[in-house]
């Protein structure tokens with residue numbers, strides 16, 4: 001019986017909870033990026049576009065929530081780290097791994113801004129909202145490099161495959177999106193001239 005209790009408490013140790021929340025947050029934010037970059041593609045019918053947009057918003061919110069759990073739970077870890085709430089909320093307040101840890105803090109604030117700005121879209125106006133939304137790209141890569149540089153699981157082949165797959169898909173889809181937007185602009189100019 002004691003063995004079972006000790007196995008269960010090992011499984012749900014603070015370190016495992018923060019790792020699980022980190023990877024869940026990262027994958028949800030990846031799905032949010034993926035759906036955000038693809039929902040407007042003409043290959044999808046209108047009905048699917050709505051589902052993709054809802055998925056984009058929901059995964060953004062849940063990703064942020066898991067990101068918050070991942071960061072906050074670290075305050076209770078005494079086995080591997082000794083971060084204070086101050087270290088978790090303010091970038092560059094630790095001595096070791098200051099840059100890689102701060103990338104995670106920036107990623108958290110970046111996603112928070114993205115999610116909140118979407119909720120206040122009407123008040124901000126589309127122009128400001130769009131400018132903020134461009135932050136999604138650096139914010140996502142801040143999370144990727146943060147996880148890769150800090151993560152215990154970066155040593156494993158499956159986590160490396162996840163980073164390579166997610167990082168390259170977001171890059172390719174962003175390029176496609178830029179090309180699509182440029183083509184649309186060109187078409188609009190040609191129609192105006194004709």
Ligand code: HEM
Pocket residue numbers: 018019020022023025026029063064067068070071074081087088089101104105107108111143146147148150151152153154159
């Ligand atoms: C939404 C924002 C964030 C995302 C998506 C994120 C994602 C990740 C990922 C994927 C890992 C690797 C986990 C593993 O290999 O098991 C990681 C590790 C880590 N993160 Fe974050 N993170 C975020 C914010 C933060 C914040 C705000 C802090 C606190 C300052 C933080 C501190 C850490 C630490 C200490 C590790 C190493 C833990 C380990 O080795 O597993 N992260 N993060």
